[in-house]
Each structure stands twice: as C-alpha cells, then as structure tokens.
Amino acid sequence: MTTNPRPLRPSDPVQMASYRLTGLLGEGGQGTVYLGVAPSGEQVAVKVLHARLVQDNDSRRRFMREVRAARTVGSFGTARILDVDIEGDQPYIVSEYIAGDSLQELITREGARDVGGMKRLMLATAAALQAIHQAGIVHRDFKPSNVLLALDGPRVVDFGIARALEATTMLSSAIVGTPPYMSPEQLGGREIGPKSDVFSWAVTMVFAATGRPAFGQDSIPAVFNRILTVQPDLDGVPEELRGLLVSCLAKEPESRPCVDQVLQHLVGGRPEPAPPHRPPTPQPQVLQVPQSRASGGRVPTSRGAGAEAPQGRSIGLAVAAQFVVMLATAVTGFAIYDNSFARSEIAGEAIPFWLGMGVWPVTGIFVVLALRSAAKRG
Missing domain, CATH: 1.10.510.10 (Transferase(Phosphotransferase) domain 1)
Structure with a gap:
C-alpha cells in the first residue's frame, strides 16, 4: 500500500457509506484501499474487502x-481501526490514515x-x-x-x-x-x-x-x-x-x-551471564560426642595424637597411690612389731607404742587426698 494516492479509476466507487473516497492507495488479494474523508473532515484509509471473504x-x-x-490494540506504533461494516455487499474497514x-x-x-x-x-x-x-x-x-x-x-x-x-x-x-x-x-x-x-x-x-x-x-x-x-x-x-x-x-x-x-x-537489557560454578570450600568438621552419664555430663574433647594423655596420668597416679598405701602399711606394721625401729638417735628414747599406731590414720588421709586429686585430673 502506498500513502501517495493515485486518481480514482472509472470503476472505483466515490462513496462508501458516510466516507467520501478521493484516491486509490493500493489493492491486493484482500481488497482495495482508498483514501477517504470522514464526516468530521479527517482523512482515513478505507479498505473495501472482496465480498467473497x-x-x-x-x-x-x-x-x-x-x-x-x-x-x-494501543495506538502506539500502529494504525487504529476506526470503523467496520461487513453486512452489506461491499464490506469495508476504516483505519487511521498514516501519511x-x-x-x-x-x-x-x-x-x-x-x-x-x-x-x-x-x-x-x-x-x-x-x-x-x-x-x-x-x-x-x-x-x-x-x-x-x-x-x-x-x-x-x-x-x-x-x-x-x-x-x-x-x-x-x-x-x-x-x-x-x-x-x-x-x-x-x-x-x-x-x-x-x-x-x-x-x-x-x-x-x-x-x-x-x-x-x-x-x-x-x-x-x-x-x-x-x-x-x-x-x-x-x-x-x-x-x-x-x-x-x-x-x-x-x-x-x-x-x-x-x-x-x-x-535496548541493551540482556541479563548478565551467570557466574561460573565453583564447588564450595570444604569446612572443618567437628565431631560431636554425646554426653555420658558415667562422666557426670562432661563431654571429652579431641586432642589429636595426645587424646589419651589424661587417662595415662590417671593410671600413673593410681599406681603411685597404691604404692604409698603399701609403704604406709609396711611401715606401720613394722613399727608395731619392733618399737626399736622408731628410736630417736638424738634423744636416745623409744617412740611410744601409741605414736607408732598413729602413723596409719595420717597415712590413710594422705592416700585418700591423692586418690581424689587423681580422679579430678582424669
């Protein structure tokens, strides 16, 4: 279709309903397009369709x-359709004229x-x-x-x-x-x-x-x-x-x-490309050890290669405590058997029997304290 109208041919109509036709804009398989004038005086494009359609x-x-x-359809970028009539022998469509x-x-x-x-x-x-x-x-x-x-x-x-x-x-x-x-x-x-x-x-x-x-x-x-x-x-x-x-x-x-x-x-609004995929950095894993009733609710911590050190110290202290008990028992028994063992070389007098018997309770107290200390450290 051209917007530079050609003169009407003898076979072309000069009026289509209320629209006066003034020129020929184009024709094709659908029909013929004319430049027309609306009753308001506005120029319009009148497309007269083939009746067979x-x-x-x-x-x-x-x-x-x-x-x-x-x-x-909005008028932005398009030619608006203003009028349509397909009931008569010459159906037509009227649209906005674009010069x-x-x-x-x-x-x-x-x-x-x-x-x-x-x-x-x-x-x-x-x-x-x-x-x-x-x-x-x-x-x-x-x-x-x-x-x-x-x-x-x-x-x-x-x-x-x-x-x-x-x-x-x-x-x-x-x-x-x-x-x-x-x-x-x-x-x-x-x-x-x-x-x-x-x-x-x-x-x-x-x-x-x-x-x-x-x-x-x-x-x-x-x-x-x-x-x-x-x-x-x-x-x-x-x-x-x-x-x-x-x-x-x-x-x-x-x-x-x-x-x-x-x-x-x-308009230059293409989405930015997604960044390349990188695997997540491995995080150190902390071993969670459940609390034990036997340990009184305390959770032991991992110490790497030296994780067995507290248990080793406990065993060592227990052995030392047993040695002290055996030594104290032996000393006490010997003091009871032979009071001369406890003779003072300075004073030249013998230790009374009751004092020799008192060595056992004192030694026992020391042993109990040693055992409790070992238990706390373990």
Whole structure:
C-alpha cells in the first residue's frame, strides 16, 4: 500500500457509506484501499474487502470477533481501526490514515538503511508488534508494505485482518500471507503463534538492511524451499545485528525469542551471564560426642595424637597411690612389731607404742587426698 494516492479509476466507487473516497492507495488479494474523508473532515484509509471473504454468517462472526480484538490494540506504533461494516455487499474497514511512505517504497527508492537507522526501525516495529501480541493477536502478514513511515515514527498496519480472513479461505487454495515473509509453520500448515510474527519481522528487517528478503524473492517454490531448509542470506547485514536476526530466523518457533526478548536485546537489557560454578570450600568438621552419664555430663574433647594423655596420668597416679598405701602399711606394721625401729638417735628414747599406731590414720588421709586429686585430673 502506498500513502501517495493515485486518481480514482472509472470503476472505483466515490462513496462508501458516510466516507467520501478521493484516491486509490493500493489493492491486493484482500481488497482495495482508498483514501477517504470522514464526516468530521479527517482523512482515513478505507479498505473495501472482496465480498467473497465474508459471504456467510459464520465468516462474518469470525471476522467481527477478530476485528474487535484488533481494535483493543494501543495506538502506539500502529494504525487504529476506526470503523467496520461487513453486512452489506461491499464490506469495508476504516483505519487511521498514516501519511508517509511504506518501508517497501522507501527501501526500493533509497536503498538499505545504515546501522543507526536500522536500530531505530527495529526498536519501533518490535514495540508495535509487542502491543499487537499483548492484545492476543497474531499479525500473520508482517512485511515491508505493512510498515508505514509516519513523521512521528513507523506504524504497523493490517494487524488482525489476516487472521480474520484466514478462516474464510481455509477451504480454498489461497494463501494468507506474502511468500518471502512467511514463516516455516505457515508453509507447513502448523499452528501459528506470535513467534511466527517474529520470523516475518526478522525477514523484513533483513530487507531493510540489505534491500532483499532473507530467503530471496524469485519463484514461489524456490522461496518456500529456502524458508524450510536453507539458512538465511545475511550478507550485508551489520555484524552487530546478525546475532539477533539469526535467532529470530530459526526454523523451529521454540528456538526463536519472543518479541519481549527481542526488545530487551535491542535496548541493551540482556541479563548478565551467570557466574561460573565453583564447588564450595570444604569446612572443618567437628565431631560431636554425646554426653555420658558415667562422666557426670562432661563431654571429652579431641586432642589429636595426645587424646589419651589424661587417662595415662590417671593410671600413673593410681599406681603411685597404691604404692604409698603399701609403704604406709609396711611401715606401720613394722613399727608395731619392733618399737626399736622408731628410736630417736638424738634423744636416745623409744617412740611410744601409741605414736607408732598413729602413723596409719595420717597415712590413710594422705592416700585418700591423692586418690581424689587423681580422679579430678582424669
């Protein structure tokens, strides 16, 4: 579609309901687009659809359901749908008129965009696609002619219309989409989701960067074969943009990023890589020894190689104590048997018998104290 209207042809209508038609903007498989004027004087784009696309009640209901969803998309980066009528013989859709060239026209006339222009284009169109997806809509026909370059930035048009029309062409041989910009799942008859738009968006961005689609634009069979089996031709795409476009052009939708991730990449908000895994530093283990009733609740501590030292000292003290007892017993017995053993050489007098007998209690007290001291140390 062009935004530079051509004069109306003799066969073209001059009025569509309350909208006066003043020029021809474009035409295609869905219908013809005219420049119109609303009763308010505002310029609008009026798309007159082929009557066969909504020829029965079921088709009309499906079409209206999709169009109602499309009208909920925010106006940022898109052309708003203003009015719809599919009840008459000439069904039509009225949308906001965007004054400006399409991306197709601009690249054909001026050539590929530079890196700065590409980044701005990619960011604006990905943001518009995000708004469309957030409304629960898959565009299904994202291509350069559906990107209009307004003075305030690019606008994406015709979103939601392809889905509405698809149901009416399921039993025919018609293909909803433009061959060089279709995704592998569209060609394979698989379920089509938002990541199909991501693929078509990437092919469109390759066209803007190089002047040609990523899989060529020669014969339809050749293009389809490349889309399904051949890697994209990215010669001429700036190096810093290739990584993102390669991921968006993966054959399987599960391998592509969603549009939110595309935007995150474009604004430089990619998550930092996770730090390399390092095994935890081993911590010294402390042996926990349960308390023993026999030790009175005290917990012995580990002393390494000398852990048996307290027990050895206890044994040594016990042996010494036994030796003292034996010595004291022997001395006492001998003193009782022969009082002359205790004779004082200074005074020359004998020790009384009762004093010899007193050696035993004194020695016993010493032995008891020695044993208690040994027990405490052990």
